[in-house]
Amino acid sequence: MDIDLNSDLGESFGAWRMGDDTAMLDVVSSANVACGFHAGDPAGILATLRGAAERGVTVGAHVAYPDLAGFGRRHMDMASSDLRAAVIYQIGALQGLAAAAGTRVRYVKPHGALYNVIAHDERQAQDVIAAICAIDPSLALVVLAGSPLTAWARAAGLRTVAEAFADRGYRADGSLVPRSQPGAVLHDPAAVATRMAQLVREGTVTANDGSTVRIDAESICVHGDSPGAVAMARALRERLTADGVGVRSFMDAEEGVAA
Template sequence: MDINSDLGESYGAWRMGDDAAMLDIVSSANVACGFHAGDPAGILQTLKQAAARGVAVGAHVAYPDLAGFGRRNMDPSSAELVGDVIYQIGALQGLATAAGTRVRYVKPHGALYNTIAQDARQAGDVIEAIQAVDPQLTLMALAGAPLIEWAKERGLRVVAEAFADRAYNEDGSLVSRRLPGAVLHDPQQVAQRMLQLVQTGEIETITGKRIRLQADSICVHGDSPGAVEMARCMRERLLQAGVSLQPFVSMA
């Protein structure tokens, strides 16, 4: 199993999360590309820290929405979205090269992530952009979403992910952040539900019903309060149960 987190999201004097601590826990890092968060100097520092620890790096592409942290819905034209995603991957590739590592996958962020899980047009734009830059890049997508099959049909390798710190609806979608209970904060609860997912392939929804969910990576949001403790507790619980933790992409 892989553990990933959204990192590189600090912006100037605005500090977001604890990248150094999280990089000691995760096996993959989704690094901001400057559109929803992150400044070049901070992103470069995060990439250097990831390289030093052997953590796989992915481009955390987003809508151009610094004020809304990439969590506001947008409807860009296909030309705009393709260009934006290419631009972000390319920027992170340059910084990654300078840091002694490379971009191995792409994980859309926030509103873009949730939109392309179901929206065929925007999903196609993101797939087109990834293939234009490097068709060998892996796409990380929401487990159970139509996007997974759309990307596979276009020849992309796809890795399905589950969210440790987010509540699920019965259809496998994430509960809106606007609703109570959408974000989980108890490290022990988070660790136990992720162990259950790994061992049984099931996760408990916000209504208490269990649903099937196939995932090869687990995300803990780096900006969540107590994110480091949640990630550390989950890692320890999985290792104690004999679960092997490693990046889902080759580091060769």
């Protein structure tokens, strides 16, 4: 049994530091690297990509709305032409930096508000899908497990990767608890590790109302910007290893690369 662990990295900006990319890259198997629209500056992004290349961590483009002030967490009703161009621009920029770092971009994971919007909004979802197909249709798309986005992306020929969140609360319908509500972000490493062990073993998580929700996921995200993120990721990986679960990139799993 294997599972991918991913984290949002490359999000520091100038003197403003976000997370500990070096430590997190020693734990995760996939890195969602910021592309400069919600966070990240070129030098910091390049350093993160080099760290990923050194450790054999798979790299994905963490594309977002152009929202540095709001860290990409504010909904934007962008015109289709603007959104498609923005996604192409971000992927292309990261591909260039990745090549310089000795690695390559293998997948796309939208960030923040864009991620949540395209999980259910078909118009913006199709814009993101069209952008990926235009620049590199071999890229996989990370999607919220159980969301309509999965079918839309597959219909366009994209490979999808269903994702669960280690440090986010779930509602009874399988959606994430909004960050504005209590219980949206979880902070106890041991509790999170136990919760994700249940996910891998049984394919379920406990929702915020106590109900059991079915989540079929190939990858688990630990947010790099959460307090204690590295400790949480380490606790999760240690628990999975103790349970006999291998941690490797979903791209390696697809290609049959040994863990």
